[in-house]
Amino acid sequence: MPIGISDDHTELAATVRKWAESQGSIAAVRAAETDPEALAPWATLPAEMGLSTIALPESVGGGGGTLLDQAVAVEAAGYALVPGPFLTTVVAGLMYDDADLRAGIAGGRISVGLGVDPRAVLDAATATHLSVPTDRGHVLVPADRVQVRPGESVDLTRGVGEVVLDGADTAGLPTCASAGAPLELVVLAAAEASGIARWCLDTAVEYAKVREQFGKKIGAFQAVKHLCAEMLEISESVTAAAWDAAEAAEHGGDQARFAAGVAATICFDGAVEVAKACIQVLGGIGFTFEHDSHLYLRRAIALRAFVGDTGAFAAELAACARDGVRRSGDIDFGGQDAEFREAARTEAQRIGALAEADRRAALADSGLLAPHWPTPYGLGAGAVQQLVIDQELGSAGVERPDLVIGAWAAPTILEGGTDEQRERWVRPTLTGEITWCQLFSEPGAGSDLASLRMKAERTDGGWLLTGQKVWNSIAERADWGVCLARTDAEAKPHAGITYFVVDMKSAGIDVRPLRELTGEALFNEVFFDSVFVPDDCVVGEINGGWRLAVTTLANERVAMAGSKLGDSVELAVDLLDEVGSPSAAEKVGRAIALAQVVKLLAMRSTLRSIAGQGPGAESSVAKLVGVRSRQDSAELAMELLGAEMFTASERALAANDLFLRNRCLSIAGGTTQILRNVAGERILGLPRG
Structure with missing residues (x-):
């Protein structure tokens, strides 16, 4: 975009x-x-x-x-x-x-x-x-x-x-009076870099859709698809940083300085990388003088050299963050918030005046706990109303409880369940009376849910489930689990799956802790041995579970990004005074810039929702960029701690834990490689392999 x-x-x-x-x-x-x-x-x-x-x-x-x-x-x-x-x-x-x-x-x-x-x-x-x-x-x-x-x-x-x-x-x-590169130059050169990157991405993708090798369009090859998806990640990051720099420059001061530092750190290197990748996708034709791609590569590399050393900009950004500057996430609603503001404020203040123990039930009853859910459990709130409610709850000092897996399970029941099922499970989820786990992944079917093998066989009054699930958080203490099982072995892979709600206290369920590389056991394996699930715990149609598994509510949850950069990045900023080397400042600045880009991608996605537009590429790209940001910054924090990593100091233990724990981010919820396939096919329109 x-x-x-x-x-x-x-x-x-x-x-x-x-x-x-x-x-x-x-x-x-x-x-x-x-x-x-x-x-x-x-x-x-x-x-x-x-x-x-x-x-x-x-x-x-x-x-x-x-x-x-x-x-x-x-x-x-x-x-x-x-x-x-x-x-x-x-x-x-x-x-x-x-x-x-x-x-x-x-x-x-x-x-x-x-x-x-x-x-x-x-x-x-x-x-x-x-x-x-x-x-x-x-x-x-x-x-x-x-x-x-x-x-x-x-x-x-x-x-x-x-x-x-x-x-x-x-x-x-x-x-x-400006010293070095004036703010106006950084901001507008970043915008030009965004245009360069976008042309290179568009050109590479269009070529990959039509160029054939070995009897296939080259965009169907995973290597090319991933390269184009990486170009998308970088291009969207460049655009988001350039956009925010222009927004912040209007207001001046530290906010403008911070945003310009992010843009200078991200945009010029990013444009060069996308231009190089474009020529790589084009192959031999990209190396000819006749093709325009080299003109864009030339412009990108010269623009970066002209504006100045991006490493120096990164170091300046680190110094800005060390001074306590963070980019605020304020949103200009353009007056669209007026119709929701008074009611949200009144209700938020009423709940804020209650005792802590009474707030959750009040949030559930008022619809403010999950306002994007349909009534009577939510308010059917669109993007603007959701954000107004967030602001007013924050001002009233009211914190919403985390529904954890319930935030995924309940919307599916709202979408595909019966009235009795909604009454049985949705409000108790909001009030915290029941806790959920998700039983989707299997040892042989992680991201590829169509390959799942757990079978469900018909019996009197219900179904018998047999098989194994894995990577299930909270399964050891959950009251209920949402489970996908195969009810028709002869149907096409996506067509023979049914969506069940399973009582986790049922006979035949064996939950075994699964110890991860952190040394802890946050996940579980769950074994099913002819576990009985009654018919009233089937959500939606038999063999219609795939559609429910991927469904979302009409009004999806939107939220504003906070000003915090993330635990690992904040720790790296805190360590700057102790480390003090120019190379460390540059590394920290680059980590800050990438973390800020993740927030900006989310912000732009939210603004599209406010404008009533469909989702752009930002929401998909944010997951990929966010994983890289969190993993890289956790590793950087360990590097900056140096020998302290071998002590039992509080921050050393925290850095160790973040580094190890964050390795799962590029696996959980779809591996990075699978998500790049998805981005290449669904966003860029590249052919399937």
Whole structure:
């Protein structure tokens, strides 16, 4: 999904891309190989469309939009590989609070070359003005006042040169106090990186759908499918980070500094990686000069070098986090929350005034415990109402109890069960009177539930279940279990499965603790020896269990991400002062950035729900990126502790436990490899193997 979520942003991005393609942006780059003047019109073409001044005030001819509006256009321009000084001119217009400069940009009279280092100023030889760093900040000078020494760039879409200020009169010229890469440059360059990554992903996927090798479309091969899925993970991460940087920059301060640090750490490396992977998927054709993919790789690698060392940005982000800065997860509802706010606040405060022991029943009775569930057990709440309730319960100091497996079991019963079954099991789940376990996985059927073998045979008044289940948490103390068993051995694998509710105190059930690599036994094996399950414990139709196993309620649960980065990342931040090495700061900064991206992916998914849109790729990608973040950060915490890992200190024991426990994350709930297959097929549309 692109940076923009709203319909207006989607339309803006489409307009920019269509315009750039109609103007022949890439054809101009091709022509410039033999005609140096081929790119000259691109110094003013974006201004003629009003694209260079979207976020500038209307008083100087700008569009009066937000920085996010401008980022949407820059991303689309990056996708279309718009050449020339578009990015640098936009950045300069925002950097320098100078009415003449801004009016000149709006009128197409001024284009700006810009550099973070005077040795590498983009479009230095062709722009009318140059933004050059000095020891006092950046200064904007007319190009005819300085000496420009032409340079050489791997990027064929933009010129580069060294600007020599020696002897130049800079008195009275516009200045900007920013040191290093200005915030506006980081934010908008990140947006361009998102456009680059997205073009590379789209191009690779479309090629993988049609290119045939060994009698198959190459997208059907797991190696290619996984490579494309990894490109999706990176591309979505780049987009989320660029989006948040533009959002935060509007408010300035530490929030902007933090978000820009995340974007700089994630986006430029990410665009390079996706561009390289695109050429890998394309194979030999990707290595030809005729294919456009190398132009995007060139742009990506040059953009990263131009903005600066991503490791240094990561270290700065770590320092920001060490100072206590965290990105807040506030949501602008645009007034949509007004109709729910008063009622939610009144009810939350009423429950908050009760004794702790009475709150759970009150939450259940009010529908606030699971507001997305249908009435009378919930409120049938959509995304906005759910988030308002979350906010008001938090303000009232009311914490919802965790339903654990009940959060999965009860919705299935609500969806496919009878009225008697709903009455029997749903409210007691909410009030905590009963506890659930899930009995799906088997030794020979983990992610592949269609291969399960537990058989259910007809008997008087019900069914006899025989077989083995594994990886069952809470089975040793659960009152009830939701169980899939095969009721028709002759049917197709998905068609012969039925959904049962099993009384875990039934005769013939043997629960055995399964000791994991942590040394603990959080999971169990459960053996069934002709366990009787009455007919009134069958949910839905016989042989209709597969549909129920994958069903979700119409209103799914949405939530806001908190500001905390995760236990391992927070521990790594705490250790920075003790370790103190630059390499450690960079590693911690990268861990912070990845953890924040996971939160941003969830946030964007929530915003889509608020906007009434279907789910985007973010929710699927968040699981994959989240696993990598939690596993890598747990390993980093152990590395930073060094010799302390061999002690019994509280944090050493915690780090050890997190590292070992988190190994299950890439296995549980579908292995990473299976999820990448799913992402490749269901999100990217690649063919099945």
